[in-house]
Amino acid sequence: MEQPILNGLIQYNTEGSYPWHMPGHKRRLNTIFPDMVENPFSIDVTEVGDLDELHDPKGIILKAEERAAKIYGSDKSYYLVNGATCGIMAAVSAVCNHGDTIIVARNSHKSVYNVIRLLGLKAVYILPEWNDELCMFGGISPDSVKKAVKEHPHAKAVLIVSPTYEGVVSDVEKISKIVHKEKMPLIVDEAHGAHFEYMSNVVETISATNYKNVAKPAIRLGADIVVESLHKTLPAMTQCAILHMKKGYVNEKKLDEFVSLYQSTSPSYVFMATIEACIEKMDFERDGKFLVLKQLVVDYRKKFAELANIHLVGGDDFKKYSNSDYDYTRFVFSVKNCGMETEDGVVPVTGQMLADILEKEYGQMMEMAGGNYVVAISTIADSKEAFESLLLAMETIDKQLMNYSYEADTILYDSLPEKRMEIYEAGTKAEIRVPLDDAVGRVSSDFIFVYPPGIPFVTPGEVLSKDCIRGIKRAIEFGRNVKGVTSEGANKNYVNVVKEIRNSWLPIRKKRI
Numbered sequence: 356m357e358q359p360i361l362n363g364l365i366q367y368n369t370e371g372s373y374p375w376h377m378p379g380h381k382r383r384l385n386t387i388f389p390d391m392v393e394n395p396f397s398i399d400v401t402e403v404g405d406l407d408e409l410h411d412p413k414g415i416i417l418k419a420e421e422r423a424a425k426i427y428g429s430d431k432s433y434y435l436v437n438g439a440t441c442g443i444m445a446a447v448s449a450v451c452n453h454g455d456t457i458i459v460a461r462n463s464h465k466s467v468y469n470v471i472r473l474l475g476l477k478a479v480y481i482l483p484e485w486n487d488e489l490c491m492f493g494g495i496s497p498d499s500v501k502k503a504v505k506e507h508p509h510a511k512a513v514l515i516v517s518p519t520y521e522g523v524v525s526d527v528e529k530i531s532k533i534v535h536k537e538k539m540p541l542i543v544d545e546a547h548g549a550h551f552e553y554m555s556n557v558v559e560t561i562s563a564t565n566y567k568n569v570a571k572p573a574i575r576l577g578a579d580i581v582v583e584s585l586h587k588t589l590p591a592m593t594q595c596a597i598l599h600m601k602k603g604y605v606n607e608k609k610l611d612e613f614v615s616l617y618q619s620t621s622p623s624y625v626f627m628a629t630i631e632a633c634i635e636k637m638d639f640e641r642d643g644k645f646l647v648l649k650q651l652v653v654d655y656r657k658k659f660a661e662l663a664n665i666h667l668v669g670g671d672d673f674k675k676y677s678n679s680d681y682d683y684t685r686f687v688f689s690v691k692n693c694g695m696e697t698e699d700g701v702v703p704v705t706g707q708m709l710a711d712i713l714e715k716e717y718g719q720m721m722e723m724a725g726g727n728y729v730v731a732i733s734t735i736a737d738s739k740e741a742f743e744s745l746l747l748a749m750e751t752i753d754k755q756l757m758n759y760s761y762e763a764d765t766i767l768y769d770s771l772p773e774k775r776m777e778i779y780e781a782g783t784k785a786e787i788r789v790p791l792d793d794a795v796g797r798v799s800s801d802f803i804f805v806y807p808p809g810i811p812f813v814t815p816g817e818v819l820s821k822d823c824i825r826g827i828k829r830a831i832e833f834g835r836n837v838k839g840v841t842s843e844g845a846n847k848n849y850v851n852v853v854k855e856i857r858n859s860w861l862p863i864r865k866k867r868i
């Protein structure tokens with residue numbers, strides 16, 4: 356029997372590498388849910404008997420969702436079995452009609468771009484602050500939101516990502532006030548911050564350097580719709596997520612309809628049961644496992660901060676940009692300005708190289724490799740021993756590195772590409788494939804991005820500039836997972852662009868005399 360997927364999973368498990376990646380349960384179910392059923396098939400049913408309906412909850416599912424709303428302080432919470440992806444698409448669909456304008460952070464997730472395309476929306480982008488020293492996006496400054504809502508008063512909503520993949524938390528409280536002043540709703544993609552609710556009340560109990568505060572959940576800071584992936588930072592199964600809503604700026608009936616529209620009509624009760632177990636258990640563990648995690652984070656942040664070459668990213672790196680906060684459970688290690696001695700001399704160390712060394716030589720699997728950094732996600736499932744082994748690996752690698760200046764993975768995010776048409780419109784045009792080098796000045800018909808995190812160099816409808824192409828080529832050189840570019844032959848890269856009808860090709864119309 357051929358079972359490549361199962362075999363792949365078994366192989367991954369037996370390799371024994373340690374997961375500094377999602378899902379947040381880290382496959383250590385017994386330590387978190389000792390009473391959870393071991394065989395998921397035994398609770399895998401459909402909507403029968405008194406088991407209620409996710410699409411029209413009136414019984415046990417409604418009760419569970421009401422309990423979630425109470426815990427999170429929302430007016431209504433929705434269980435999501437198709438990930439934060441479906442929640443984000445539902446949120447945007449509930450506040451925008453076809454062809455409307457929406458203001459979104461440029462570092463938005465794919466799901467945001469997808470719903471913009473589906474609804475034929477006009478997108479106005481806000482660039483997050485670009486941290487030049489780290490070559491990394493920071494938070495969204497309240498001033499940039501103010502400017503965008505003033506310039507686009509007809510926009511139907513503002514959507515931001517907070518925290519970012521790299522742990523930067525924007526000033527949601529200030530931003531929500533600015534957005535509400537213009538009578539617009541604020542949607543926060545808090546996919547990476549589902550743990551904020553449970554960490555924020557242990558803030559006063561520990562004080563330590565480099566750990567000033569614990570970011571608060573956006574739904575308690577004035578956001579109108581907040582979408583969280585439970586599976587990223589909490590012990591829930593992959594795809595389990597939740598959407599919270601506050602009444603006032605959101606049409607509840609439309610939100611009900613769209614949350615339903617984007618979810619499977621056969622929602623998994625296994626997922627729903629783990630969402631419920633996760634929320635109840637996390638609520639119980641506020642002063643238990645979360646306190647332990649917080650202490651581990653404090654202790655190990657101090658130790659990682661002593662590395663000579665590898666830099667542990669923290670809130671101080673972003674303080675000068677705006678009033679942003681930081682998720683200290685996120686361990687981002689920057690190797691910008693690091694080099695390594697090889698047979699060919701000293702070479703720059705990229706994020707991918709560090710991730711590869713950590714995986715192959717130390718069995719430490721990172722969540723993500725950026726151009727010059729790696730991201731590790733810590734959760735309540737991580738033990739002291741796990742932190743200790745990561746520290747040991749980092750200390751050993753750090754000793755092999757040296758200070759070395761190099762041109763980092765320069766994706767020039769200091770300005771937005773020129774937009775010639777909206778995303779949906781580009782999707783309706785004929786396209787042609789051209790070599791990347793010949794694409795300067797052409798309109799892209801695809802998204803071109805590095806995954807993860809999926810922030811586009813260009814979206815369909817935007818112009819591929821010289822700088823943009825240089826950034827794409829650099830990302831390819833750095834071994835990053837670039838989507839929207841195909842390779843063929845001797846390293847030749849191709850992209851799809853909108854087929855332009857040049858004036859000279861148009862039939863000449865004869866003037867009537």
Ligand SMILES: Cc1ncc(COP(=O)(O)O)c(C=O)c1O
Pocket residue numbers: 437438439440441463464466516520544546547583584594595596808
């Ligand atoms: C910022 C952000 N938003 C949303 C999502 C989608 O979350 P999910 O995987 O739960 O659908 C992701 C996934 O990586 C993400 O990084």
